[in-house]
Amino acid sequence: MPIDPKSPIEVTAFGWVPDFARGQVRDLRVRWALEELGLNYRTRLLMGERPASYYREQPWGQVPVYKEGAVELFECGAIALHIAEKNETLLPADELGRKRAIAWLFAALNSIDGPAMAYVSAAFFHVDQPWSAGASAAFGEHLTQRLARLGDWLGNKEWLEDRFNVGDLMMVATIRGSDILKHAPDNLVAYVRRGEARPAFQRALAAQLADFAPDPA
Amino acid sequence: MPIDPKSPIEVTAFGWVPDFARGQVRDLRVRWALEELGLNYRTRLLMGERPASYYREQPWGQVPVYKEGAVELFECGAIALHIAEKNETLLPADELGRKRAIAWLFAALNSIDGPAMAYVSAAFFHVDQPWSAGASAAFGEHLTQRLARLGDWLGNKEWLEDRFNVGDLMMVATIRGSDILKHAPDNLVAYVRRGEARPAFQRALAAQLADFAPDPA
Incomplete structure (x- = not known):
């Protein structure tokens, strides 16, 4: 799905990383899960130093952070599970x-x-x-x-x-x-x-x- | 809860480990989750070399393996989540x-x-x-x-x-x-x-x- 600035889902990613990390940063996993379900999302791109407040969103200062209504999550595993629980695309019903x-x-x-x-x-x-x-x-x-x-x-x-x-x-x-x-x-x-x-x-x-x-x- | 040989829940653990590992092996996490919910369980203790068939239960040859009816699981995180999902003791309902x-x-x-x-x-x-x-x-x-x-x-x-x-x-x-x-x-x-x-x-x-x-x- 195209990225949609009006999507209720926000994924935080880095706005710049060195060459060796491009295609490897962990927001990729969350984007992939969303794409498998056909869900669009908006991105928040972090540039430079993280403000101190960011560590209240992501305790290690990393990405991704995921926001959807009242749900605010860190850890790509927890986010992937949250997305997978929406239907049977990534998680069997049995x-x-x-x-x-x-x-x-x-x-x-x-x-x-x-x-x-x-x-x-x-x-x-x-x-x-x-x-x-x-x-x-x-x-x-x-x-x-x-x-x-x-x-x-x-x-x-x-x-x-x-x-x-x-x-x-x-x-x-x-x-x-x-x-x-x-x-x-x-x-x-x-x-x-x-x-x-x-x-x-x-x-x-x-x-x-x-x-x-x-x-x- | 006391260990009960008739419990429908089986936890696989090691029957012997060196001193430094006692109290640290990962079946402890599963036992702890079960104890928080007040669920009894039986144990299957592995001694010596694991048979080749064990790697079909636990791909890395480690413990714990968890069995409960048709559910057979490895990875202590997945097992802990399975136990936690039984009620609100370890997982809030909201x-x-x-x-x-x-x-x-x-x-x-x-x-x-x-x-x-x-x-x-x-x-x-x-x-x-x-x-x-x-x-x-x-x-x-x-x-x-x-x-x-x-x-x-x-x-x-x-x-x-x-x-x-x-x-x-x-x-x-x-x-x-x-x-x-x-x-x-x-x-x-x-x-x-x-x-x-x-x-x-x-x-x-x-x-x-x-x-x-x-x-x-």
Whole structure:
């Protein structure tokens, strides 16, 4: 859906990030969920230093923040679940299917994102440190093992359970970065490509990229 | 509630772990949630190597697994939410209160547990590596900053929102380990102590500890 300044839904995103982060900032996950449901939204773009008041909206000073009427939320997992609960597009109506989708949503954000971010932090954010190489090797090995288990689970299935759900959305978004995906088995790479090929993902990605201001001259 | 072999709820836990892990294994979080609701449960205790079939129940080979009729779940966040949804004990009935509790549940498992586990891994699991000291210092600083933000949010409130909920339960369980808590401001330490003082937590902790076999002679 096009971004609509009159939408009742507001997503907070960054108005500028360095090149390496473009297409990776976490409001992408929320935009993607909204696109899957065909819901339009407006954006609030943060530029420069966050005011102190922003930490009352998002305790870590990150994005996204989500506003819809009285509902004001942070944490992309909670926001994705809130959106998914609107209908059956991302969350099956039967109890077991619903709970399994939520299990994968938590799996992406706890069991996969934790090891992935530890690796990225060691290998990239601290690349100039003497300990970076050793820590990257150890955390990279742990990430590889975790993604191998995930690949074992997936096997030759298309999605983690019997249909695309909010857990797949979050899992694909969590592991699609090239530095993470290089630790994944082939079937998981193909799974990510299936997710990225969805029109809703493509629209969300284009919308995030279009919102970034050019680099300062 | 006492453990009841006839309960319809089954929680999978480890039958033995080393001393440093006793009282920290993640089935504690599920036991605690069940105790808050006054629900009894039976335990299935894993000893030694997990059979290959276990990875179809828990993709990472960890605990807990939760079974209740047709519902079979992994990921302590998803299980805690499933339990919390049974009534208003851990999840307010009003939409906004419910969503905010879920936001903190995700915050504990993504924004706090990730940095905490990266630090613990660097500082303890890899303590014999030459890069451990450098990585521990960097990850410890990141954890300290994150917990400072959490402490700023909490301020002089008793709980993260206006009453104890499933988000507090998971947050307290996530940061109560002494190696993590030493990075926390004083008000957060007091918050953890309030959580640990709850009778339901005490019962859950005692039950986990009682399930461990003694160390091998």
